[in-house]
Amino acid sequence: MKHNYKLAKAVTGALLVLSAGASSAFAATNEELEKQLEALQKTVESLKQQVQSQKVAVPENIATQDDVEGVRADLENYKYDESRLRERSTIKSTRDSTLFGVVQVRAQAQNEGTTAGNPAPTSNRSSTFDVPTALLGVRGNLYRDYVDGKNLDYQFSFTYSKRATAGATSDLNLADAFLRYNFTSTNGGPEIPRFNVTFGQQLLPFGQEAQSPEDLRPTINVSQASGRLGLFTRQVGAVIRGDVAPFVDYGANYRAPLAEYALGVVNGNVSNKVDDNNNKAIIGRAAFTLPVAYNSWLRELKAGASFYKGDKNVQLAGTNVDSHGKNDRYGFDIYYNHAPYGVTYEYIQGRDDFQVGATNTTKEAKSKGHTLTLFYTFGDQFYNSIKSVAKFDDWHPQSIQPFYRYDYFNPNDSNVTLGGSRGKGDDTVTVNTLGVNWFFAQTTKLQVGINHWNYETEKTLTGAKRKDFTELQAQFQYTF
Amino acid sequence: MKKALFNWVLAVAASTAFLALPITASAEDNPKEIRIGISSAGVGGKPKVGYSSVTTAHLRGVLEDEFKKDGIKVVWRLFPGAGPATNEAFSNNQVDFGWHGDLPAIIGRSTGLKHKVIFAAGRFGPLYFVVPADSQAKSLADLKGKTISTFKGTALQLQQSRLFKKYGLKESDFRVISQDQFSSRTSLSTGDIDGTITSPWTLEARGVAKRILEIRDDKTLVAPLTFWVGEEFEKKYPHIVQRVTTALIKQAHWNSLEENREAQYKLWAQSGVPYLDWKKDWEGYDLKERHSPLLDENYIASMKQSAAEAKEFKLIRKDVDVDSWLEPKYLNTALKELNLEGFWPELDAQGNRKDGKK
Numbered sequence: 001m002k003h004n005y006k007l008a009k010a011v012t013g014a015l016l017v018l019s020a021g022a023s024s025a026f027a028a029t030n031e032e033l034e035k036q037l038e039a040l041q042k043t044v045e046s047l048k049q050q051v052q053s054q055k056v057a058v059p060e061n062i063a064t065q066d067d068v069e070g071v072r073a074d075l076e077n078y079k080y081d082e083s084r085l086r087e088r089s090t091i092k093s094t095r096d097s098t099l100f101g102v103v104q105v106r107a108q109a110q111n112e113g114t115t116a117g118n119p120a121p122t123s124n125r126s127s128t129f130d131v132p133t134a135l136l137g138v139r140g141n142l143y144r145d146y147v148d149g150k151n152l153d154y155q156f157s158f159t160y161s162k163r164a165t166a167g168a169t170s171d172l173n174l175a176d177a178f179l180r181y182n183f184t185s186t187n188g189g190p191e192i193p194r195f196n197v198t199f200g201q202q203l204l205p206f207g208q209e210a211q212s213p214e215d216l217r218p219t220i221n222v223s224q225a226s227g228r229l230g231l232f233t234r235q236v237g238a239v240i241r242g243d244v245a246p247f248v249d250y251g252a253n254y255r256a257p258l259a260e261y262a263l264g265v266v267n268g269n270v271s272n273k274v275d276d277n278n279n280k281a282i283i284g285r286a287a288f289t290l291p292v293a294y295n296s297w298l299r300e301l302k303a304g305a306s307f308y309k310g311d312k313n314v315q316l317a318g319t320n321v322d323s324h325g326k327n328d329r330y331g332f333d334i335y336y337n338h339a340p341y342g343v344t345y346e347y348i349q350g351r352d353d354f355q356v357g358a359t360n361t362t363k364e365a366k367s368k369g370h371t372l373t374l375f376y377t378f379g380d381q382f383y384n385s386i387k388s389v390a391k392f393d394d395w396h397p398q399s400i401q402p403f404y405r406y407d408y409f410n411p412n413d414s415n416v417t418l419g420g421s422r423g424k425g426d427d428t429v430t431v432n433t434l435g436v437n438w439f440f441a442q443t444t445k446l447q448v449g450i451n452h453w454n455y456e457t458e459k460t461l462t463g464a465k466r467k468d469f470t471e472l473q474a475q476f477q478y479t480f
Numbered sequence: 481m482k483k484a485l486f487n488w489v490l491a492v493a494a495s496t497a498f499l500a501l502p503i504t505a506s507a508e509d510n511p512k513e514i515r516i517g518i519s520s521a522g523v524g525g526k527p528k529v530g531y532s533s534v535t536t537a538h539l540r541g542v543l544e545d546e547f548k549k550d551g552i553k554v555v556w557r558l559f560p561g562a563g564p565a566t567n568e569a570f571s572n573n574q575v576d577f578g579w580h581g582d583l584p585a586i587i588g589r590s591t592g593l594k595h596k597v598i599f600a601a602g603r604f605g606p607l608y609f610v611v612p613a614d615s616q617a618k619s620l621a622d623l624k625g626k627t628i629s630t631f632k633g634t635a636l637q638l639q640q641s642r643l644f645k646k647y648g649l650k651e652s653d654f655r656v657i658s659q660d661q662f663s664s665r666t667s668l669s670t671g672d673i674d675g676t677i678t679s680p681w682t683l684e685a686r687g688v689a690k691r692i693l694e695i696r697d698d699k700t701l702v703a704p705l706t707f708w709v710g711e712e713f714e715k716k717y718p719h720i721v722q723r724v725t726t727a728l729i730k731q732a733h734w735n736s737l738e739e740n741r742e743a744q745y746k747l748w749a750q751s752g753v754p755y756l757d758w759k760k761d762w763e764g765y766d767l768k769e770r771h772s773p774l775l776d777e778n779y780i781a782s783m784k785q786s787a788a789e790a791k792e793f794k795l796i797r798k799d800v801d802v803d804s805w806l807e808p809k810y811l812n813t814a815l816k817e818l819n820l821e822g823f824w825p826e827l828d829a830q831g832n833r834k835d836g837k838k
Contacts, residue, residue, distance in 0.1 A: 188655070250584075251796075
């Protein structure tokens with residue numbers, strides 16, 4: 001602005017000189033006038049050059065229009081790039097959803113040859129590679145209650161299983177398929193009791209290990225009692241779960257409900273099946289946790305009791321002998337996890353009716369199992385504060401967790417053979433495991449275990465011989 | 481039967497062996513590392529934080545320089561889970577020193593965490609109550625019955641209670657839910673909550689929230705921050721505690737100098753909170769008052785008030801004795817060594833200078 005003013009002043013001055021010259025033009029010769037005009041032109045040119053040569057001094061800390069345009073261009077590019085990526089490279093869903101999965105890859109060897117497998121191999125093997133688990137699922141939210149957090153959630157997942165026929169194919173079976181409604185607030189704070197209902201195919205709320213999802217089970221092999229009594233099998237039904245009188249230590253974000261409960265009704269049949277009789281199974285669980293602060297050495301000391309009461313079809317050559325056959329489970333468990341130490345113990349008793357010999361009579365077989373697990377963790381994997389510590393890279397605390405497991409299962413405590421198991425506990429199997437879990441990345445662990453399988457008697461029901469054996473297993477498990 | 485007995489014996493033997501795993505103690509004069517828990521993290525979980533002389537020491541590598549010659553590693557653990565996470569880490573012997581807000585430190589102390597307060601590490605400052613941009617509320621009273629978010633167990637919870645009290649309101653007048661800072665700021669944008677105490681600047685820049693309260697001159701609302709040392713570490717390495725304290729008090733002096741005002745804002749901006757936001761938050765405040773490490777009347781009265789409020793709101797079950805919690809000898813030695821006695825003004829319980837100056 002200042003420079004324009006200077007220019008105007010110079011031009012005005014030139015014009016004034018020109019006009020002053022004009023008044024005496026009559027007295028001046030043409031030659032003189034031309035000279036004056038030439039001088040004036042030179043002056044104007046000189047002034048113009050002076051103005052043009054002067055730079056516009058803009059303070060350094062003030063953004064110019066060009067700077068603003070540059071930032072805006074960057075922003076527009078960013079917005080475009082974001083929308084393009086979302087449009088072309090993002091998996092979309094109509095509802096909030098999270099994809100998750102669990103995969104286990106395993107190698108194992110044992111000192112006694114085996115033909116175990118389905119279908120059974122034709123010759124003995126003493127080692128094998130295996131993929132025991134591959135699960136893929138989606139979980140998310142179907143309705144979000146912004147005010148109280150009484151949300152409607154869902155989950156469904158598929159897990160692969162090997163086919164029982166020859167060939168290299170596998171099946172993809174439905175695992176979870178449920179929706180869950182929360183009757184109490186989920187966003188009101190940890191002091192609010194939880195209460196929800198889950199409808200559909202789901203894990204059973206029985207004991208400790210049976211209701212743990214695949215990725216949270218501590219050992220490679222699951223407990224015999226839970227496995228052989230069918231408690232790992234997901235079932236279809238409706239189950240309410242909740243807790244009362246939660247103890248909250250705000251100082252460490254620790255929540256310990258005094259009592260937790262679950263009560264439900266399920267088909268009493270296996271997964272992916274409609275009910276096979278007119279009777280439903282009832283399942284229930286109650287667990288009590290000591291209401292102590294996080295800093296107490298008694299934190300996470302929990303005792304629980306569970307029951308499952310069902311009816312099954314007892315059959316003889318495909319015909320029902322009794323459609324009200326007993327199919328009951330009772331359990332008691334203790335859990336103590338005070339990092340770095342941890343102890344869990346679980347007792348499960350099964351009561352099943354079986355048909356006796358080739359008669360129409362039935363008899364109850366009582367089975368029982370004890371599972372004791374002890375572990376000690378070196379490292380910080382299980383401290384929430386350390387796991388979530390601020391970081392730039394993919395750092396995650398590594399941990400090594402040696403464990404010992406004692407796993408006992410007696411399938412038939414009666415005095416006669418029932419359900420393919422000999423009486424008097426002759427088919428009892430005890431597995432002692434020494435192992436280690438190495439958590440070396442955020443969601444990946446290497447598990448190594450030495451299992452010693454101990455049979456109560458050397459002969460099977462068919463008279464075949466079986467020997468105690470020791471096996472070495474190593475498995476990577478990753479989740480995402 | 482014999483086999484069963486053998487198995488049980490094996491089980492019991494293995495149990496005993498596991499439970500007897502020894503925790504080896506170091507008998508060295510110096511620790512291998514010094515672990516400091518910071519009850520905060522930067523934007524998006526970044527391991528950089530501003531605000532205090534302690535966090536400035538982290539940004540400037542002050543302790544690393546101090547212990548480099550001894551080969552002692554300094555480990556800073558910055559917790560997005562704030563004060564409760566620091567308590568959890570200390571319970572599990574994961575940190576030796578802690579930088580804490582009043583409430584989590586008090587709750588931790590009441591549950592039996594054994595640490596000693598060695599100096600104050602930041603105090604006072606503005607408090608903003610922020611609501612969604614389209615909110616019709618003009619005052620806190622307009623939000624009665626609405627959903628307010630705070631991070632329970634952190635210093636913010638007591639600030640909120642004091643704020644309610646200041647305006648004649650109480651927690652039961654609202655529906656108060658617990659969210660961490662990141663979630664509550666997101667919830668303001670989505671309209672999930674009707675208000676919270678938080679920094680307003682970036683939210684206002686995005687046009688998603690606005691202030692209905694900005695209080696800059698009430699020294700009773702924002703309690704002092706605390707720097708403590710674990711009792712076990714202190715007993716074992718008192719000379720290290722002294723060196724840590726002296727280095728951090730020297731840092732507090734740097735922060736308290738007016739000539740370093742702009743420099744510290746620039747350092748703190750590494751946390752992801754913009755330079756201009758720090759400038760707006762700290763404008764008009766006396767750096768000496770805000771960075772004063774003194775365990776003066778103001779610190780003690782404030783902590784006693786916080787302990788009483790924590791009991792009143794049933795956040796603690798056992799009383800906390802503030803007097804026996806303090807260990808001022810390290811601070812006093814540092815002030816003497818650094819010739820800083822009298823540098824920071826003593827403040828009375830209300831936060832006024834005892835020397836009468838303003």
